[in-house]
Amino acid sequence: MLTLYSYWRSSASYRVRIALALKDIAYEQVPVSLIDGEQATDDFKALNPQGVVPAMRLTDGTVLTQSIPIIEYLEEADPAPMRLLPDDAVDRARARAFAAAIACDVHPIQNVSVLKYIRAEYGQDDEGVQAWCAHWIERGFEALERIASVRAGSFLYGDTPGLAEICLIPQVYNARRFGVNMDRYPGLRDVDQACTSIPAFEAAAPECQPDAPDP
Amino acid sequence: MLTLYSYWRSSASYRVRIALALKDIAYEQVPVSLIDGEQATDDFKALNPQGVVPAMRLTDGTVLTQSIPIIEYLEEADPAPMRLLPDDAVDRARARAFAAAIACDVHPIQNVSVLKYIRAEYGQDDEGVQAWCAHWIERGFEALERIASVRAGSFLYGDTPGLAEICLIPQVYNARRFGVNMDRYPGLRDVDQACTSIPAFEAAAPECQPDAPDP
Numbered sequence: 001m002l003t004l005y006s007y008w009r010s011s012a013s014y015r016v017r018i019a020l021a022l023k024d025i026a027y028e029q030v031p032v033s034l035i036d037g038e039q040a041t042d043d044f045k046a047l048n049p050q051g052v053v054p055a056m057r058l059t060d061g062t063v064l065t066q067s068i069p070i071i072e073y074l075e076e077a078d079p080a081p082m083r084l085l086p087d088d089a090v091d092r093a094r095a096r097a098f099a100a101a102i103a104c105d106v107h108p109i110q111n112v113s114v115l116k117y118i119r120a121e122y123g124q125d126d127e128g129v130q131a132w133c134a135h136w137i138e139r140g141f142e143a144l145e146r147i148a149s150v151r152a153g154s155f156l157y158g159d160t161p162g163l164a165e166i167c168l169i170p171q172v173y174n175a176r177r178f179g180v181n182m183d184r185y186p187g188l189r190d191v192d193q194a195c196t197s198i199p200a201f202e203a204a205a206p207e208c209q210p211d212a213p214d215p
Numbered sequence: 216m217l218t219l220y221s222y223w224r225s226s227a228s229y230r231v232r233i234a235l236a237l238k239d240i241a242y243e244q245v246p247v248s249l250i251d252g253e254q255a256t257d258d259f260k261a262l263n264p265q266g267v268v269p270a271m272r273l274t275d276g277t278v279l280t281q282s283i284p285i286i287e288y289l290e291e292a293d294p295a296p297m298r299l300l301p302d303d304a305v306d307r308a309r310a311r312a313f314a315a316a317i318a319c320d321v322h323p324i325q326n327v328s329v330l331k332y333i334r335a336e337y338g339q340d341d342e343g344v345q346a347w348c349a350h351w352i353e354r355g356f357e358a359l360e361r362i363a364s365v366r367a368g369s370f371l372y373g374d375t376p377g378l379a380e381i382c383l384i385p386q387v388y389n390a391r392r393f394g395v396n397m398d399r400y401p402g403l404r405d406v407d408q409a410c411t412s413i414p415a416f417e418a419a420a421p422e423c424q425p426d427a428p429d430p
Contacts, residue, residue, distance in 0.1 A: 064308045072311060076304055089288060092287075092291075093288040097280045103315075105323055109329060114324060124337075139328075
């Protein structure tokens with residue numbers, strides 16, 4: 001069985017959980033507490049030198065890292081039962097670009113390590129951290145809303161959710177956490193709403209993970 | 216002919232230029248000055264709503280964005296004459312993860328817009344900006360050095376450079392710019408050296424672009 005090393009509130013872990021659930025792949029989950037610094041231990045770095053989650057161990061012991069490459073691997077290994085990338089080459093490039101706009105240009109800037117740095121080095125408090133996070137999310141969402149607002153159906157690329165939604169929904173979760181008003185992005189909000197009622201997205205949600213705190 | 220909207224010193228533009236050169240694809244280059252804010256004009260945002268470079272216009276007018284999705288598109292469109300991803304699925308996932316570790320976890324945090332923000336909001340001067348950039352590059356390179364130091368040959372995955380080197384070399388260029396001592400990362404330094412003498416990498420270098428300032 002696959003083993004996923006993840007943290008309940010990690011956005012990148014959340015992406016891989018959605019992909020696994022959409023593809024109906026069974027896996028064991030090993031929580032790595034980012035709050036307790038478990039990602040920075042020698043044991044974990046032996047698994048993933050970068051010291052970040054997610055990491056995925058295949059049945060033969062091979063360890064893969066980085067959420068989007070893991071998802072591309074899952075897609076290549078078995079496109080059934082749910083394709084995560086469009087068939088058409090240009091649509092595929094666009095879906096990947098939407099995902100990259102989140103994974104490269106929005107999410108990293110509000111990663112745990114960056115927030116720790118701006119607290120420690122620039123003296124930012126909770127309010128300052130929230131302003132920083134909201135700034136980068138809003139900047140990214142303004143551009144992505146232009147794409148979402150002209151989509152043809154419920155989802156961004158095609159009739160089913162795929163890589164673009166897999167990256168969007170965890171980012172919307174973060175946006176709400178940092179006080180971003182999603183009503184400013186009706187297209188993105190509606191895609192989020194269409195996804196969150198799908199069982200695979202529900203099962204992957206942070207609150208449903210074994211290491212989530214009791215409500 | 217393909218049209219590449221790029222900026223000479225943009226790391227993500229540099230990646231696409233390397234890929235195009237490795238594949239020996241002719242293209243027209245349209246410089247977009249990030250210093251003069253040309254990426255934020257309505258004209259450019261009509262082309263790429265994100266307002267960032269690179270963007271690539273195909274011969275039929277289709278515009279693709281985000282460096283790695285553009286490179287994946289080029290690879291799918293014509294794997295010849297130079298494959299940019301390994302044949303083996305696990306190696307491919309690893310090469311993509313190496314690229315993502317740079318494109319997601321290192322590069323975005325020292326992007327122009329982030330540096331502007333820490334200057335304006337946190338009062339950082341040139342020295343502060345350099346310290347910020349060096350911190351994130353060194354953190355990323357420490358992890359990537361563990362991978363580079365155990366590689367089998369001159370390159371990271373296989374006998375020829377591909378997506379991993381395409382992302383690494385522009386990041387090493389940035390590292391030197393921000394005062395990172397590459398001798399601390401001998402594996403990465405040697406991969407860089409093996410690449411920079413290859414004509415495709417030379418042709419893609421920032422200083423060789425039409426919008427680079429005179430030396």
